[in-house]
Amino acid sequence: MKLGQLRTTIPRSPAYCACSRIGITYISQPLEPRTFARIVDEKWVLLKCPCGNFFGSSLGSNTSCTRCSNSKDIVTASSYPSPEKLADAVSRSNMPDEISNEVSKRLSKIETRQNRARERESQGRESVISAMREATGQDGIMSLKSVRESLIDRGLKEVDPWELIEDAEREGILHRAGVEAWRWVQ
Numbered sequence: 799m800k801l802g803q804l805r806t807t808i809p810r811s812p813a814y815c816a817c818s819r820i821g822i823t824y825i826s827q828p829l830e831p832r833t834f835a836r837i838v839d840e841k842w843v844l845l846k847c848p849c850g851n852f853f854g855s856s857l858g859s860n861t862s863c864t865r866c867s868n869s870k871d872i873v874t875a876s877s878y879p880s881p882e883k884l885a886d887a888v889s890r891s892n893m894p895d896e897i898s899n900e901v902s903k904r905l906s907k908i909e910t911r912q913n914r915a916r917e918r919e920s921q922g923r924e925s926v927i928s929a930m931r932e933a934t935g936q937d938g939i940m941s942l943k944s945v946r947e948s949l950i951d952r953g954l955k956e957v958d959p960w961e962l963i964e965d966a967e968r969e970g971i972l973h974r975a976g977v978e979a980w981r982w983v984q
């Protein structure tokens with residue numbers, strides 16, 4: 799649908815009109831063509847009532863304030879591609895600033911914690927591999943006993959040497975070289 803066609807169908811006089819024929823909601827403030835095109839694209843809109851309440855709506859549905867039921871002078875604050883994104887925007891917009899800041903602060907804390915956990919995990923893998931290298935003798939062979947000792951030396955007590963070796967075997971890193979003895983795959 800061309801923008802020009804749409805604009806000619808928008809009634810000029812009423813302050814508010816849910817124009818179901820073309821599936822859009824006309825909101826009292828005249829919309830700039832650019833804004834209008836964007837809203838057509840993203841059909842979940844964040845609306846603001848003169849009472850200060852923000853609420854969400856999909857284009858084409860009734861737009862009356864969820865707090866005071868007013869349907870005049872409703873303005874479109876922004877638009878979103880999905881109802882989930884819109885719901886998030888509605889709750890953030892209605893939050894007092896200090897709460898909104900608190901929420902973002904908490905979210906970034908969670909992110910930092912997750913990053914640290916990921917870092918620890920990769921460091922853990924590195925130390926396990928160095929422990930296995932350390933457990934390898936001059937002959938290129940490591941035993942269950944030497945791996946266990948090496949893990950304990952590095953403070954990796956929670957790593958089961960048997961499981962570790964089995965995993966390494968399965969991944970094709972080690973192959974068996976005798977009773978409780980393994981060699982690195984070249």
Ligand SMILES: [Zn+2]
Pocket residue numbers: 847848849850851863864865866867868
């Ligand atoms: Zn209201």
